Amino acid sequence: MKPTAIGTDLNPADPASCDREPIHILGSIQPFGFLVVVSTDWIVVRVSENVAEWLDQPAEALLGTHLVEVFEGEAVHQIRGKLQSIRGPGQVERIFGLKLSKGGPGFDVALHVSGESIVIEAEPSVAGSTNPVDLVRTLVGRLQQTTGFGALCREAARQMRALTGFERVMVYRFDHDGSGEVIAEAARAGLEPYLGLRYPASDIPQQARALYERNWLRLIADVDAKPAAIVPQVNPEGQPLDLSMSVLRSVSPTHLEYLRNMGVAASLSVSILRGGKLWGLFACHHRVPNHLSFERRSGIELFGQMFSWIMEGREREVDIAYEAHARDLHNRLMSLLAPDRTGFDGLKGFLDELRAIVQCDGIGMSVEGQVTLKGSTPTQGEMVGVVRYLNQIASSRPFTTNEFGRLHEPAKAFTERAAGLLVIPISRTPRDYLIFFRREVARTVNWAGNPHKAVTTGPDGARLRPRTSFDAWREIVRGQSVPWSEADLRIAESLRVTLLEMMLRLTDTADKERKGAQAHQELLIAELNHRVRNILNLIRALMTQSRSEFETVEDFARVVGGRIQALARAHDQITATNWGPGSLHDLIHLEAGAYLGVKAERVRIDGEDVLLEPQAFSTMALVVHEMMTNSAKYGALADSHGTITVELSRDDDELVLGWSEMGGPPVKAPTRRGFGTTIIERSIPYELKGDAKIRYELTGVMARFTVPMRFVSPAPERKILSIKGLEDCPAPPCALSGMVLLVEDNIVIALEGEEMLLQLGADAVEMASSVKEALRIIEARPPDFAVLDVNLGTETSLLVAERLRALNVPFIFATGYGESFVIPPALGAVTVVKKPFDVDALRSACVRDVPVAHAPALSAPSD
Structure with a gap:
């Protein structure tokens, strides 16, 4: 490859030099048209050296003149008007059949802006009997009638051949590694088929691919035509003209040699884009020179654009269906995980459901160094190296490879089980991962010639020469899985975001529960302190009231011990209500026995027994306990004569518990409201939606409590429990x-x-x-x-x-x-x-x- 572009410095034997060849500034154009470049004030600053063939003036004579001295005034007016529509450097405007001179022939003109210059390219108009736009409209309608991706590509190749008249038209799709494959072909009878052949990435250098994304169409009318140089080659600042958007741009000598080696005299390439990126090409070949008018090429370009949009729509439909199915599985999985509170570790039980979301052969999860695997995966031992490798790469977004063995040498040992990885990082510290695996898919690739032979020796020494042989060359590719698609990546990213959101919700919920538990704990501690103080006060009162009843220390200790034991039994009865409904009679008797021992008969119950549901039983136990405690401190039980009567009855849909004390010391209303009073007055209304009223009459405390009947059920007939002091037991x-x-x-x-x-x-x-x-x-x-x-x-x-x-x-x-x-x-x-x-x-x-x-x-x- 000889350096033909201005200012280039390429190594002729370096394969990578093709990717650095400045094909956009080769300094010449194809000779089927001419070029005029003007400044912003419409002074001619460059022309192609063949301009005299069209305008009857030598190139040097045009430089420095105003455009109106070169073109007819009306033509300049139309050109200026068309430039008004250009919105950026990547746009090309067209004028068909424009007369550049008075009475002269019509020209098809292309206009674009390059730097601070306006580039005008013109070629003779060719009158045609068929309007290309109408033809394209008809062909696109037929394209839309096809079903299936393969049929769409085959029909497009056939129609493109009809539009162009070229002998061979191929639909050429690029693979993830840059190589390309012919997936559809329409060719004249007798030509050797290229369908199914693959071409290496080096056949189309990177800078050529970049130009294909900017220019939808590229025509090489005659590979042997002598290019027309641009005069002058560089401007006063020493810069060549950038021809990236030129429709006449000349061709790299290496590419021309490549076409000659294929037996091609003319070629036409039409870009196929998806999402603005090069997906493939319509590659058209002819064995003799073949020039198409600019108007016809514009129709062909429109057809290529329409095919790109139809193809993208078809592929998008497949992706949408795949992503919709994945999203449905995703949502179902999240609904299963919603009540789970175990974090990422809880995902281990849902690996089969996760595996169904992304097309894969196996799945693995690494959480805090613990690895769980399902399906076709590396072993536990091999996963140690996999995780260590993943820890070295960025952890902010999903990572994919379909050839992990190329990145991680030990992975070559398990490519049959896991050649491709899609990794979703789900935390950074520690680094946890959800990994989808795809096993190796060994495939036979039919190359158009040996793709590994690039440097050859020619008459001018060792240099990079295009391949001369395109005979099918078969290669078995191993160590690779099916590539991960853009849809796979979108699903993975969605899943990653959802998992992170789930963890944030769980963290937030855990924080709220922690605060709630702390508040509940503080309440329980306050209640415990209150109850402990009551118990201690009660024990002191029991000992004080009992000391005068017995003559010996042994008797005193035995009776007081028995009463304390009764308190413990009452506590057991309260906690036992968690297991089912409890007897209200038993509750009152147990509380009375704890205070009175053998004199528990001072508390009398009138009315049939009932069972209280656990919630109501616990609440009522607290209320009865506080009422009994207050009575023992200040009311009827504070001396040896008072009595308590508890009346149980039913009023509409409520159980009524009436409490009346008589015979005790005079009662005074409390001057301070303690926690016990709060329990008595507010527990039943707040927790059971019942009612609680207490009056401090001089003759004794009177209270009325109501409990909704939904907490009440009939009690079975049995002997009412009566608790007596242990001193009566032999x-x-x-x-x-x-x-x-x-x-x-x-x-x-x-x-x-x-x-x-x-x-x-x-x-x-x-x-x-x-x-x-x-x-x-x-x-x-x-x-x-x-x-x-x-x-x-x-x-x-x-x-x-x-x-x-x-x-x-x-x-x-x-x-x-x-x-x-x-x-x-x-x-x-x-x-x-x-x-x-x-x-x-x-x-x-x-x-x-x-x-x-x-x-x-x-x-x-x-x-």
């Missing part, structure tokens, strides 16, 4: 003896438990505060009996229980969990004592028949 005989193991992590409770066990007959008590210490005592000397606290802070006593069961040592559990503690089935039946317990509760548990048969080993926590 103590069963106790056979406790020998050494007893007490496992308890609280030293105060442990010392009290030791005293109770010694009182019940134990010869010795060994105390342990941890599993390790308890097992050490057992190994040194197995105990005769054991009491095990369930919760030991950071561990449980289940491992100790398993060891005792293996040694046939009887034991019981002591717990503050109430009914929520479930004994593991492997331990069998074990007696449970609820905290706080007293000596009578402990005695009752110790004398029960505890099974000690061997049981299967447990998976208990270690110490």
Whole structure:
């Protein structure tokens, strides 16, 4: 390739030099027309050297003259008017049949702006019997009748041949790697077919492709015609004329040699664009020179534009259908993920649904270093290298390749399973990925000649020469998958945005829930503080009121302990309502028994029992507790004479609970509203939409509470529960003896438990505060009996229980969990004592028949 353009400096043996050849400033035009360049003030500054053939004036004589001295005045007027329509440097305007001289022949004129110059190109008009625009309209109508992409291309090639008269017309489509393939062909009988042949990317250099995107049509009328040079070659600033938009631009000598090697004397190329980018070409060949008039070429250009839009519409329909299907699957997947609160990790269960969104053979997800794979993918071990490679590239948008082995050498080992990747980054720190895989598709490519032979030796030495052989050359291409399309990328980007939005919503929801939980926790702490203070005050009142009733300390301790135990039972009853409706009678009796013990009869209930739904039961338990607490502090239960009457009745659609106190000290309305008063007055109206009214009469407190019947159901007939003090229960005989193991992590409770066990007959008590210490005592000397606290802070006593069961040592559990503690089935039946317990509760548990048969080993926590 000899440097023919002005100012070029190319390496003749460098294949890449073709991509740098300045074909837009070759300094000459094809000779079937002429060129005149004027300045903005219409002075002729350049002309083609063949201008004398058309205007009867030598080129040098025209330079420096005004255009009106070259063209007839009316022609200049029309040219100036047409230039008014040009909106930018990439636009070409046309005038057909323009008479440049008075009485002279008509010329077809092309006008465009190049830099600060106006370029006028003219060629003789050719009268035709057929209007090209009308012909194009008819042909386009027939194109629109075709169905299927292949049929559309074949029909377009046939019609283009009819429009141009060229012997061969090919529809040539570019691949992702720049090479091109003939996908449709219409040729004169007897010509060797090119259909299905592929041409390397180097056959059409990059700068030529860029010009094809700017110029829809390029005619080479005669490959052997001598080009007409532009005079002068450079302007006073030393710049050549940019002919990028020229319709007469001359041809690179390398390309002319290429055409001669193919046996082509004339060629016509019409661009096929999609989205403004070069998709392919109509490539037209003729074995003898063939000039088409500018008017006819304009009709052919219009046909190429119409075909591009029809083809783009057909392909767009396919993409739209594909994207619509993907969007439908996408939306369905998001609806499934909407209630999920586990973040990206929760996507692992939906890989099959994600895999259906994008056309692929396998899918993988890497989240915080954990990889999950489905379908045809690399192995877990191979994915380590894949993720490391992905961490090195940009993580802000999807990444695709259909030949991963070319980028990542180890990937060549698994191309059969995963040659192509579409990667969606779903987080940056840490870098997490959703990856779609496509397996290798080995394909046979029929090249038009060997694409790898480019540099040859000619008479002028080693230089890049166009190929001389176009015989079919077969190559098997491996290591590549089906390329990812623009539609695939759009779907991937949409999916990436949705996943990120989902994570933002989950983060926002988690933040709101955290704030709500914090507020709820603060409320619970306030309620807990209030209830603890009430319990402490109640215990103090119980001890104060009880101290004068008994003569001995033992009796005093036994009765007060029994009343505290009643309080614990009342608490268990409240928490138990979470499992179903609870008895309102039982609730009131349990609360009364907690305060009065054997004198619980001071609280009388009139009316049939009912069951309250869990929500209503919990609310009513709080209200009754507060009413009972206030009565014990200030009302009828504050002395030894007062009574409380609770009346249960039904009024329309409401349960009515009437509360009346009599016989107590004079009542005064509270001067300060505490949290307890708020619970009494507002809990039922707020939570149950019922009513609460309380009056502080001098003779006793009066209250009326209503609960909507939707929270109420009839109670089954049974004996009403009556709670009495444990001091009335006869103590069963106790056979406790020998050494007893007490496992308890609280030293105060442990010392009290030791005293109770010694009182019940134990010869010795060994105390342990941890599993390790308890097992050490057992190994040194197995105990005769054991009491095990369930919760030991950071561990449980289940491992100790398993060891005792293996040694046939009887034991019981002591717990503050109430009914929520479930004994593991492997331990069998074990007696449970609820905290706080007293000596009578402990005695009752110790004398029960505890099974000690061997049981299967447990998976208990270690110490």
